[in-house]
Amino acid sequence: MTIPVSTDNDSPSGARIRALRLSLGLTQTAVAQRLGWPPKNGQLSNYEAGRTRPSPRQEARIVAAIAELAVEEPSDALAWLGSGEPR
Numbered sequence: 001m002t003i004p005v006s007t008d009n010d011s012p013s014g015a016r017i018r019a020l021r022l023s024l025g026l027t028q029t030a031v032a033q034r035l036g037w038p039p040k041n042g043q044l045s046n047y048e049a050g051r052t053r054p055s056p057r058q059e060a061r062i063v064a065a066i067a068e069l070a071v072e073e074p075s076d077a078l079a080w081l082g083s084g085e086p087r
Contacts, residue, residue: 013047013053013054013059014046014047014048014049014050014053014054015048015050017044017047017048017054017059017062017063017066018048020063020066021048021066024066024069024070026066026069026070028044028045028048030069031044031062031065031066031069032044034065034068034069035061035062035065044062047062
């Protein structure tokens with residue numbers, strides 16, 4: 001799967017980061033910890049809400065951390081997909 005990284009300053013990259021994270025059933029805390037950030041520093045929340053904008057390099061780091069976590073910890077969404085049970 002290829003995940004595009006934004007280079008367009010008008011692009012809502014934080015919203016895409018949030019959508020990706022949520023689609024994989026990951027928490028902001030898990031992603032922040034993977035990045036080595038203090039769990040409650042709010043940086044990821046600020047990016048996702050559009051209060052601040054990640055640099056292209058920072059965005060790539062965040063997406064990589066999300067991808068690594070998705071591989072290491074199958075999400076509830078993936079478990080649901082396998083079970084066929086309604087959410």
